[in-house]
Amino acid sequence: MNAVLFDTHAFVKRLTAVGMPEAQAEVLADEQARLIDERLATKTDLRELGVSVKAQIAELATKSDVKADIAEFAAKVKASIAELATKSDVKADIAELRSGAKADIAELRSGAKADVAELKSGVKADIAELKSGVKADIAELKNGVKADIAELATKSGVKADIAELATKSSVKADIAEVKADIAEAKADILKWMFGTIGFQTLVLLGAAVALAKALH
DSSP states (O other): OOOOOOOHHHHHHHHHHTTOOHHHHHHHHHHHHHHHHHHOOOHHHHHHHHHHHHHHHHHHHTOHHHHHHHHHHHHHHHHHHHHHHHOHHHHHHHHHHHHHHHHHHHHHHHHHHHHHHHHHHHHHHHHHHHHHHHHHHHHHHHHHHHHHHHHHHHOHHHHHHHHHHHHOHHHHHHHHHHHHHHHHHHHHHHHHHHHHSOHHHHHHHHHHHHHHHHHO
């Protein structure tokens, strides 16, 4: 048998790297190399074994007594099969087996159909119940919103707040102040225009303002 190459040094190095004592790693490496050398077959060994087996098979195939034994065994097998096929009890067993199998399949199909129908009915009932619950929830939500709106609309406090906001003097004062600022800005613009443009332009501007007021 040809020797198989085994790197004992690398094997020992890997074992010591994970914490094994070096002495133990060396003993384990030597034992591993011995086992591989004694028991592990190489490609050459397998090739030689294959050649030997092929030679033995070829030699065996040429022997007349072996051929006769094979032919006799084949004839016996064929005869046994033929005898088994003609036996009425075997045929009856086969027929019974087929009938039982058909009955089992039919029963299984019937049970499966019943289960599917029951499942469909249960799903439909669940969907109907879910729809009814959703509709009831929506109706309840709508009624609650309507009630809240009606309650809010009838509260005197809300109406009072709106009226108070509309009548507050501070709001009126703010509006008057804004109007005064607008009038002052208009006056400033007119003064600037009087100082920068001629009388003709002023006349045109007056006509434009008059036209704008008439249209307004």
